[in-house]
Amino acid sequence: MRSWLENYVVPLLTVVAFVLIWQIAARRYPPEQFPAPSDVVLAIKELSDNGVLWTNIGISLARFAAAYLMAVVAGIPLGLFLGRFTRCHRAIDPLIQVLRPISPIAWFPLAVLWFGIGNAPAVFIIFLAAFYPVLLTTISAVRGVPAVYLKVSTNFGAGAFLTFVRVIVPAAFPGIMVGLHIAVGTGWIHLVAGEMLGAQSGLGFMIVDARNFLRTDQVMAGMLLVGLLGLAIYKAMKTFEKAIGRRWGVAA
DSSP: OHHHIIIIIHHHHHHHHHHHHHHHHHTTSOTTTSOOHHHHHHHHHHHHHTTHHHHHHHHHHHHHHHHHHHHHHHHHHHHHHHHHOHHHHHHHHHHHHHHTTSOGGGGHHHHHHHHOSSHHHHHHHHHHHHHHHHHHHHHHHHHTSOHHHHHHHHHTTOOHHHHIIIIIHHHHHHHHHHHHHHHHHHHHHHHHHHHHHTOSSSHHHHHHHHHHTTOHHHHHHHHHHHHHHHHHHHHHHHHHHHHHHHHHTOOO
């Protein structure tokens, strides 16, 4: 009973309290400056009725999925390799540390020159935002595997490949998942930023378009939807994490 209260009732009451405070605070300002929750709900309904909402949500999710998948496919194998082979990591780490602090948004002018206006620059920015968290946490997770695991595997006659697949990867899995979670957050944030800068569709573009027409209610509706979709993606990641963790017998 106590667990149910902590997990469901208390968070729900927190949300209700937040909405009530928002509704009361909105009465002090004109709707064009600070719309109330009821105005935002009506704006979501309006966008849904005219089809703009679902089209832009689908485009944003497709962009994010493509870029995130590319970051995972590139970041995990490279991270496993560099984490396992220390000399290779030492050789390439200076380059990683120089490129990593550069904001993905700073790449936008070059991305437009390389890929043109449209979908590709936004996907490229999301990829950069998600790639480095995946890469660096994977390297750290592999290097953090206890040496005793490797010794036990060797004592049982396991070869290098079997040790890598059956010991190192499962042991590093919790750390890798940390990177995947971080990449979801950084990638989703930069999705909206990328769409605001140069895309002609998606949630970020929808927010900018609403701002241009002084539709503050639609701006806040877009912001709310970005947050709710981010929460849904996070929950999906947690479900995936638990499923893989149970299969490998590790606590993710």
